[in-house]
Amino acid sequence: MRKSSNNKAWWLVVPVLILVAFNAFIPLMTVVNYSLQETFGNNVFFWEGVTWFEQVLRSERFHDALLRQLLFTGMILAIEVPLGISVALSMPRKGPWVSVCLVLMALPLLIPWNVVGAMWNIFALPDIGLLGYSLNSMGFDYNFTQQPVSAWMTTVVMDVWHWTSLIVLLCYAGLCSIPDAYYQAARIDGASAWAVFRYIQLPKMKRVLTIAILLRFMDSFMIYTEPFVLTGGGPGNTTTFLSIDLVKIALGQFDLGPAAAMSLIYFLVVLLICWAFYTIMMRNEEQ
Amino acid sequence: MNKKWILPTFYILFLMLPIYGLLSMSFKTTNEILGGFSFFPQQFTLDNYVKIFTDPTWYNGYINSLIYVVINTVISVAVALPAAYAFSRYRFLGDKHLFFWLLTNRMAPPAVFALPFFQLYSAIELFDTHIAVALAHCLFNIPLAVWILEGFMSGIPKELDETAYLDGYSFWRFFVRIFIPTIAAGIGVAAFFCFMYSWVELLLAKTLTSVNAKPIAATMTRTASTSGYELGLLAAAGSLTIVPGAIVIYFVRNYIAKGFALGRV
């Protein structure tokens, strides 16, 4: 769309600016403040410079949490993206079942995150939960509160359960925007199902898929509530992801300096991804 | 024959199973739950629901949640509307940077902000009020609303505005009388998403409240830790949190897909 230049448009943005800045700047400044100082309580602070940052960046604990985080994000993307695309491809395009599918699929997205955790906790309980009981009675030794592998698997499957629908819905929206003539032309041209996917459906989904993958990337990077309620980060530290670790340090141990430094590093990582996301989006839009 | 229905059917089945587990547990007595697994409730009971609807600490949780969610939705959409219009129609100094900065807030990890938020809202004496949570959720909901609305507005030809101005409409009269009705669907979708994200978020809501504005989700976690293993009650409370989402999603079902694509399909 051609836009006209008008600096008065600023006035329309002011309310948004005030509200978001209030919520973003002041807390951010607080965090920066903590990250550079040491306190022993009573609001007495000592200048610490970049000590906390060095400490966090060198600490094994941060490395482990980051590694777990990357592994987790990688795993859920590797499952959710192909699954989401396949489900979207096989969904009906018209008819009464469309609404039913859409509403049922969107349901997990609307459940409070701690309820998702609690639900899966109940679902996976080894002796009385539907999943745990079934797995054990089929002969699998499964106990997510004791075994790291079970805990990991449960966390990953929970995230797949919770968020794959987002990818399905996005891809479905992309697929619905393809005119029938494309499919007809492909049949005339003798294209195989794979060629239809590769040259018609995938290019049309590219944009929404970019949004989907990056949203999933960022949201999974921030994941806190669901694994916290499900496993509490355990057994041991095996499912302690970045956010969980952060809250443990900040509120559990009240180590505000390192926690704040970690927050900022963490935030910068997310910001970097966000910037990449924005650039890709805008380039797509210009095309 | 066409076997395409198989995958979506199994996928939906997979989605429904944990929900069924929750529902079925909510109709069981504590004894039955702890006594072992059963697919259907053997001693069907509504006690858990009765308790929630009669005990104020429980039902107040729902009321609190609904109050701040609604306040947040109204604020977010109301301030996002003019801003989204500005972004979709005009170029102005720093517009791109501003848009990007807004997006970064949608992507800020709530865990980073939990503690500073607590201090901030304590300092301005809003701690444990509905408005505190509603304002805090603006952090990610306003950028989201701006983004979705901007997507929808960009789909409306600029000629609509120009015609209205030629017909002698003032900006605000045009905006309220013509433009807002035109993008009603987009507003519905944006409101839906604000509702949803405010409804599902817990970390900030829990941090900013203690008693008076405690959300249902927090009531649940605290009950879980204090009253031992009342799984049936917990399951019933969880099942009830699905209801508002299911209701609002029904109304926007035809726009969900487009909304998740942030209006950009």
Next chain:
Amino acid sequence: MSRIEFKDVRHAYPQPAGQPVQYALKEVNQVWENGGAYALLGPSGCGKTTLLNVISGLLTPSEGEIQFNHRDVTRLPTTERHIAQVFQFPVVYDTMTVFDNLAFPLRNRRMPEARVRERVDEIAEMLDLSDRLHQRASGLTADGKQKISLGRGLVREDVNAILFDEPLTVIDPHLKWQLRSKLKELHQKIGVTMIYVTHDQIEALTFADRVVVMHDGSVVQVGTPVELFNRPRHTFVGYFIGSPGMNVLPCGLENGKPVFANNLLSSGYPADADLSGKLEIGIRPEFVSFCDDGIPVAIEKVEDLGRYQVVTVSHENEQIKMLIGEDEAIPSESPMIRFDPDNLHLYHNDWIVETADA
């Protein structure tokens, strides 16, 4: 290449239960001769696109049989029918270059790459796309994209027919003319059967050797442009072809002979013809002229179209349009008109009454 034949083909789209079946195609029997250039002409919603999709196999008709060279292909999938089809809106594969787009149908059929290159170069030459072969197809203008769609049809050597579904809708007027003559030229060069769907009579008449006029799900007439003009078999063809369309006027019967405004119509029709029901005469505006002794009319409107004038006159409640030269004078007092008896047709329930000598 082949001869395509429709035998009692009918098609109805699926409908909500409980409603009477509505046929989009009502019993079509039609032969498309090998190598012909056909235009399928008719208003929107008359079943043209349905008919085209039945040929290409995108639709399977509810009843009837389709034969290619006397072989039944009714149940054959699109790919095995060797049909090319160009759609109303250009379809290009955005992510591919122009070359890859043109090569796509060939590669799907596993043609050796060297041969693919040869064919694509040849077709690109024909369509003036050679200099843009390695550009991304998404960057082309609408007519460039439509040329690609066209090229994907032409590039195949095995096609039985090429079908065009209003292919020039999105093209600018001056390019329209260019592309149309290109099509005509291509038809002469490669001699494959072409069926061209359009609702624009000029397009149809300039492109085709034979025009198939459709109306409400049926084929009402097949003929050369001249035949359609001179002897419309159905009143609809009279209306639809020619500008302005044919005058269709109700007429009465007197002593078993059709009569309009006391003018006995003497043209020969079989004496045993059944003339009960709706009876009309049809006369093209070109064959109505002023005279000294004829049907008295009142002049309603004169439109000057440059080289000729369209005059609307009325007799009692009937409006009659006539086409006269630009210099011809219009009588100011008690004008009278006459119909050229050689070009006057009699229609019974909308169908022409065949003259005895025809």
